[in-house]
Amino acid sequence: MMSTLGGLQRYFRVILLLVALILLLLAGFLHTDLELLIPLFGGQAKGPPVTNIMFLKTHKTASSTVLNILYRFAETHNLSVALPAGRHVHLGYPWFFLARYVEGVASQQRFNIMCNHLRFNLPEVQKVMPNDTFYFSILRNPVFQLESSFIYYKTYAPAFQRAPSLDAFLASPQTFYNDSHLLRNVYAKNNMWFDFGFNPNAPAEEGYVRARIAEVEQRFQLVLIAEHLDESLVLLRRRLRWALDDVVAFRLNSRSARSVTRLAPETRERAQRWCALDWRLYQHFNRSLWGQLRAELGPRRLRGEVARLRARRRELAVLCLQDGGAPQNRTQIHDPGLRPYQPGAADILGYNLRPGLDNRTQRVCQRLVTPELQYMAHLYSLQFPEKPPKNIP
DSSP, rough: HHHHHHHHHHHHHHHHHHHHHHHHHHHHHHHGGGGGGGGGGTTOOOOOOOEEEEEESSSSSHHHHHHHHOOOOOHHTTBBBBOTTTTOOSSSSSSOOGGGGGGTTTTOOOEEOSSSSOOOOHHHTTTSOOTTOOOEEOOOOOOHHHHHHHHHTTTTTTHHTTOHHHHHHHHSSHOOOGGGTTTGGGGGGSSSHHHHOOOOOOOOOHHHHHHHHHHHHHHEEEEEEEHHHHOOOOOOHHHHHHOHHHOOOOOSSOOGGEEEEOOOOHHHHHHHHEEEEEEEHHHHHHHHHHHHHHHHHHHHHHHHHHHHHHHHHHHHHHHHHHHHGBBOOGOOEEEEEEGOOOOOOOOOBBBOBHHHHHHHHHHHHHHOOOHHHHHHHHHHHHHHSOOOOOOOO
């Protein structure tokens, strides 16, 4: 009897092993996340995906790519998005955010996702978002963030309008920068610090800087880093308990190489000094990101997760995109609805979809490459069909 029982146990172990191997193979072929199979092996599932999310969209930090991820997730799961009211495209920026800047806030108590540009104002955000909201943001090296801003906002910011080049601006910034034009010059000094709701012209005194960084850490569960976006997305996916395809994205709102200025070492040093508050913020959260990655994943698993993310992005590029997947300038983009907004002297790139896609694939691919203004207008029409549609040029 005992030998029969032992044989049955060995038999069931073999069966379980075969099932496990089959599931692993299926996970590879179908891009199923192994985390979703945990309950089948007696483990504990991590819980349902997070659906209440506030993303502080900072400027010129790869935030448009992250915005696309959130828009896609909202549309796929039929979630409500806190969108700008009326014809506006921002949530009151550059003024401090107020709840009344959100369309439909009077008739809807709370929204699932908030991710459009705003200047952070926690008490007003809490009027719009649920108590269990996951808060996150993104930062970029302020040297390159300032270079991008100079090109992008050259015709808007008074400080940039008068400067013949970024080198000239940083050689003598006070010649061009005027505090009295703060709301138009927010892109010219400590712009990320400003977006978090702080004073961009405050002295970079140690106690003040530490206190403000502590405020950010207390409210935001995660801060991504643009220079390490794939690693950041791996950690974001883990925190949100999302599937791999939920965080796969193509780079959006990027510039052509010819519109990127190469900065001399002395110009970079001047940019760090001029944007000293942004520099401290970036340094702190860059260290914090890597500390969290080491603690939660470790080097080996992180490399594997990043490789999976990049491999899936390549597969989707082959599936969806013409031109070998390379982004194109506006004159080369065939569909007017996929042409991104072109500000200042920037040459913003977009994508062409492969012709002949079936309807389901077409929808998936189009969401991946739709520029943020067009996607916002699309979601607005879905959520508020009774309202006049947003007019996006």
